[in-house]
Amino acid sequence: MENSTARKHLARLAVPLALMLALAGCVPSDPDTQDTGEANDDGGNQLVVGTTAGVVNFNPLVGNSRTDTWVTNLMYPSMMTLNDEAEKVPSVATEWGYSEDGLTAFVELRDDMEWTDGEPLNAEDVIFTINAIKEEQIGTVAGMLAAYESAEAVSDTRIEFTLSRPDGAFLNSVGFWMPIVPEHVFGEAPSVAEFANDSDWVSAGPFVLTEVEDGQRYVLEATENYPLVESGSANVDEVIFRVFPDVNTEVLALRAGDLDMIGNALPPAVAEDLAGDDSVQLFTVPSLGWAHMQYNMRRAPLDQVEVREALAHAVDYDAIREVVLGGNAISSNSSVLTPVYEQWQDGLDLEEYAYDPEMSRQLLEDAGFADADGDDVYDELSFEMVYDQGDPMVSTWAELVQDQSLDAGINIELVGLDRNTYLARTADRDFDIYAGSWAIIDEPQSNFALLFSPEGFINYAGVDDPEVSELMEEAATALTPEVAQEPLQEIARIVHDQVYDNVMYVETFNFAASSEWSGFVPKPSDLLSIVNAESLANVSKE
Amino acid sequence: MTYNPAPISTGVLLGTDLSQMSPRRKTWRAFVRNPLGLSSLIVLILMVLLALAAPLIVEEPSGFSVAVLEPPSPEHWFGTDHIGQDIFAQIVWGARTSVAVAVGASVLAILLGTVVGVAAAYFPKLNTPLGMLIDVMLSLPILPLMILIAALVGPSISTLVVVIAVFSWPEVARVVRSQALPTVTLTYVNASHVIGASNLWVLTRHILPAVTPVVVVSVVLTASKAVLSEAGLSFLGLGDPNSWSWGTILYNAQRSGVLASAWWTALFPSLAILLFVVAATLCSLAYNDARNPRIRGD
Missing domain, CATH: 3.90.76.10 (Dipeptide-binding Protein; Domain 1)
Known part of the structure; x- marks a missing residue:
């Protein structure tokens, strides 16, 4: 990595210049300006974690944003x-x-x-x-x-x-x-779901919340008794979550020493940049979910398997993994049983949909589609693809999917939406193609029912296949993985062949922490990563 | 003696007889004499040409290349972004969106603003309610409302144009109203009424010409604000994903996390926005000065 000082100076100049000149007023305020005085007071035994969102809900049963989970996981353990x-x-x-x-x-x-x-x-x-x-x-x-x-x-x-x-x-x-x-x-609250749990916290984890500055910082003190680590309690006295506007400012703060670790997964370009920095250590953990596209089979012509196959073969998945994700992803062989879960792989021989625009065209022509107006796009093959505009990976590869599909004669209109609109549209099944990702699909025996049963909560594609339903029933009642394996693999084969769910890759996440700390315990998924209770209870300053 | 003073004929020959020039020519003469005004006008014209001729200059950026995050070089003048697309091409194509939004939003805002402003000044009964409407609109928190609407309706260029116009017309209306109010009471307007001229006739022949100069200034200022708003909304992820925009380039730089390590991804689109906005502002200032007899000194 070339790292001339001139470049660094320019970089420092360019950022404030760019933001100030172009977008004065549009950028969220920088929390740095408010608490620099306290952030460094006895840095010795205090771990500062950067995050990009405040805690919305302190009730661990209700909260579902990442920061919510990170903070409440430190207080309410799971079995x-x-x-x-x-x-x-x-x-x-x-x-x-x-x-x-x-x-x-x-x-x-x-x-x-x-x-x-x-x-x-x-x-x-x-x-x-x-x-x-x-x-x-x-x-x-x-x-x-x-x-x-x-x-x-x-x-x-x-x-x-x-x-x-x-x-x-x-x-x-x-x-x-x-x-x-x-x-x-x-139990004191009239309704557990409505219990805000926003003061006088009681914890059984390694830390307990003591101080909250809403949307800015969350201070947790070590508890006396946490028998899940060898020392019997956490090694650090305090963990502070600090809210930053985005990952750029988090990285700057980490490099400046104002931050000890970043809770959010790093974009690939940032991880590559930080890899050359000795003051920072990087951790890599696999995702437990996958990124995918789903085709809404309630809408013609996406109910035809040939059209779905044509769409699947029009995309260069290797390029997406290499360029958009900077190599931080593995192929799942277009299978919903991803290679991260080794226990289901034995004997499963699925292959990724090959990138072959010619094949896509052939499939479409065999299915009777024609290009009568000569614009190099098959008539009636124009689809709207919805995705969360705020997801940096998905919104980047969505553009590649659009370009590549056009080569195969399929027009895709990108509809990048604000997160709430996107969630509403997908819940209403109001889209042709859906691009997104599942954070964690950890128990296929039960999760597949959410994905592929006709009433499944997240069955966006509208899968309604009696054979799959029967196999799911069989898998769900299996009490050992050995018994569950066969029906699960059969489901994966059908989903692959019918293109019910086009699984594109399994991301590997990068996380960064200051080299001054050691003892992190990385766990799979960006929900646990290095910010899990065991990890934060274990870390200590060298 | 052969000396012939003949100052008048010389003046006519050289075309400098101020008393005989039309006000429009006087304004134009003063405008082109102002180096800032002329150069900013040229910049604006160049930007419009850039937008119109984008397909002739570079190919629309699409796909990816392995030359990821390359700094500026003879091959990639403004460097490349996180998926290896040429930033110069993105800026050239982004100019199309920016100019389209600027023109669309300002035309719409001017139409609305002028109608409301003139109506408020000309019809006494409408003055108070319309004046209140303008004041209320001016006091609204514009950016959050724009974000809300753009988020609900879904991002596209036409959404952006309408959203920006809807929140920009009150400023135009306020200026137009204050310019039109004194005009309405002038003797020649009263005289028209006395000889039986219709409201429409008075409005189009007397009131509108009187407010035209402030409208021209407003057009340019609103256009520059529209470009800023468009960049702001795109930067927040509410731009049209099917077309390039300067705000989108910044947004990509920000969300891919390369803002701090690859300065060129943020600097060049920012400069483009800056250049457009500064040129538009200077141009309108210069025009305003040029049409003011006291400042141009005739």
Whole structure:
């Protein structure tokens, strides 16, 4: 990396100049100006984490933005966490399993967890949480409880769940996704879902919130008891989340030493730039989801598989991964069982849709499409593609998809939308092509039902295939991965051949922290990354 | 004696007899004598030509290349962006959007503003309600409203034009109204009424000509504001994704995180915006000075 000082000077000049001259008034204010005085007061045992959004909801069962999750994960532990291979491993729970008929399940908890107000974290808290979610249908976890009927605390540390039908993903989903909240605090509120939890926090994690400057900084102090790390409590005294306007300012602050780590995943160009900087260490973790395009099969002619195939073969996925993502992505072989989850790969031999515009044209011509007006675009083949304009990756490759599809005679109109409009349009299924990504699809046994069953919550494409539905049923009731593998792989094959979901890549995320710190524990996904509870409890300054 | 003073005939020959020149020519003469005015006009004309001739100058930037984030070089005058597209080409094509939005939004805003302003000044009954409407519109927080509308309707050039025009006309209306108010009470306007001229006739023959100079200034100023607003909205991700714009180039630089490491991705589009806005402002200032008899000193 060439790094002449002149270039750096120019860079420093160009940024403020550009922003000041062109867009005075349009740029969010820089929080730097407000708290430089306090940020560096005893830097010794304080870890400052940069984020680009404030905490919207302090209730861990409701909050769903990344910053919400990062902050609340430090206070409300889950029963399970992930290891490097994206497998569920013990956290608050020590062991778990199903009965032979699959109609009951059990979880054994640690006996040394306690809330910061001295109450023990026990089976009753878990049962309170799961019942509140079920009754009030709170957040995404509610969708994982279809089979759940009731739970009983056999002892302080052992819970037995009664299920209405065998559900092989139940324990893993609830264990990983459900933060445990204290019954003696959340139970006081008339409605758990509406409980704001915005003061007097009680934590069973390594840190507890003590001070909030809304939209600017969130101060968490170490708790005394966190038995999940060897030292019994966090190594740092304080973790501070500071809100920045964007990743550019975060990087500048990291380089200037005002920031110890960046919570957000780095854009590829930034990661490449930081790779040459000795004062910064980089971590790479895989995504647990995927980026994809879905074709709305409720609309003609996208209900024809030939048209979907033509669209799939019109795109150069290698180029997207190499250029747009700077190589920070792997191919998923156009399979919804991505290579990140090794346990499902054995014997799955799917191949990525080859980039072949000629083949696309042939498919379309065989299906009866013609170019009568001679404009090199097949008549009636004009589609609207919606995506979140704020997603830097998707909105960049959307332009490439548009250009390449035109080579195959297909016109794509880009409709990059503000996030809320985009969510509303996709929820209404109001699009021809959808471009986006799933953050985490961790339990195909249950998640596939959301994606591909006719009533699936995120079945954007409108998949309605009896064979897939039957296979999903079979997979869902399988109590071991070995039994679930066959139906899941068959679903992946059908989804691939019918182009129900065009999985383009699995991103690998880059995260940066100052080299002064060591002990980070990277975990897959940008939700956990190096900002997970175990990681922040473990870090210390060298 | 052969000396013949004949000052008048010489003056006529040289075309400098101010008393016999039309006001329009006097304004033009004063305008071209102002180096700032002339050069800014030339810059504006060049920008419009650039926009019109974009397809002849460079190919529309599309696709990708492996020359990612290259600094300016003879091959890529303004460098390349994070997917290897030429920034010079993006700026040339971006000029089309900027000029289109500037022209569209300012024409629309001027039409609305002039109608409202003249109506408020000419019809006494409308003066108070329209004046209030203008004041209310002027006090609205424009940027958040623009963002809201652009976000709800979905980004496209026509949305941008309408949104910007809807929030720009009150300024025009205010200036036009204040210029038209004294004109309405002048003797020749009253005289027209007395000899039975219709309202339409008075408006088109007497009032509109009187406000034309401020409208001309407003056109240029509104155009420059439209370019700024368009860049601002595009920078916030509310631009038309199917066409290039200077704001979009900045937005791409910002969201790809290369703003700090690749200065050329932000500098050149910013300069383009700056150049356009400064030229438009100077041009309108120079015109304003040129048509003012006291300043041009005749």
